[in-house]
Amino acid sequence: MGNLVDWEAWLRSAAKRPSDNEESKRDRTEQQIRAALDDYGPLSGKYRVYVKGSYANNTNVRLNYDVDVAVEYTGYFYSDLCFDLQGHDDSEVGVYASYDTYSREDFKRDIKAALFETFGSDAIEIGKIAYRVRENKTTLPADVVPSWEYRRYDRIDAWGDPVVHVGSRVYPSTGGYKNNFPKIQVTRGTEKNDRTHRRYKRMVRCLKKMQTRLTDAGVLENELPSYLVECLVYNVPDSLFNNSTYLEDFRKVVGAIWGSTQPNGDWGEWEEVHGLHYLFKGSFAGMRADAHTLADKAWDEVGIE
Incomplete structure (x- = not known):
């Protein structure tokens, strides 16, 4: 062949980063998502936004257009105490979160409403984990991912304290949850x-x-x-x-x-x-x-x- x-x-040629035009589209995509969330009152003061995935890690290729945008709730965090760095299978040893009447479903609902209000329901596809925002002439398609901070405590350091790894947790609509560590990955x-x-x-x-x-x-x-x-x-x-x-x-x-x-x-x-x-x-x-x-x-x- x-x-x-x-x-x-x-x-x-394959090793090159995407074009400046695509990078500009990526930036505009993130800006539009941020603006849509900022303009929606019920979300005010409740979240942080960051890009993750191949764009954040600078491993995306030309024609690979997906932008993963995490919208992370800041009201509380989840955590595990496992003391098993490499072999941990994500079974839940313990979950700790401060009491908060604003539920996960509330957060997902408000993110969806903010996106609908800005882009229109026809531009949003609802997935198991993310809300996919359709591209236009100046932006790329984006997967907007409702997330919660996750902290994994592993082992004991020289001072007797557990080592903490800060990551992110998502809750698919099909049930359960998934933990990842996008910032450590970067x-x-x-x-x-x-x-x-x-x-x-x-x-x-x-x-x-x-x-x-x-x-x-x-x-x-x-x-x-x-x-x-x-x-x-x-x-x-x-x-x-x-x-x-x-x-x-x-x-x-x-x-x-x-x-x-x-x-x-x-x-x-x-x-x-x-x-x-x-x-x-x-x-x-x-x-x-x-x-x-x-x-x-x-x-x-x-x-x-």
């Missing part, structure tokens, strides 16, 4: 990018673009979640990045993913970017073989010997 491709040139991703002389995030974009290429060609049936691709590249050792060519970087990244995701590989020890969940023991359980297939097909596509 790709024998006549100049892969070094292709990878250098910090750790930036640190790895610095250690690899900017090659980490470039290779994330390359693998995302390669996955799209293979899916469009029918080589892959479905694309893996964007965040899973980011995590796969994150687990590749730093020493395999920053080679003389992008093709050599890509070869070593894909090879490392391929080797580690074999049935007898060390994939069971791989972590999410924030370092607080095992990669294939939570949200991505059962997807090890899919990750291996992506690496295998990417290897074949660029004709690596």
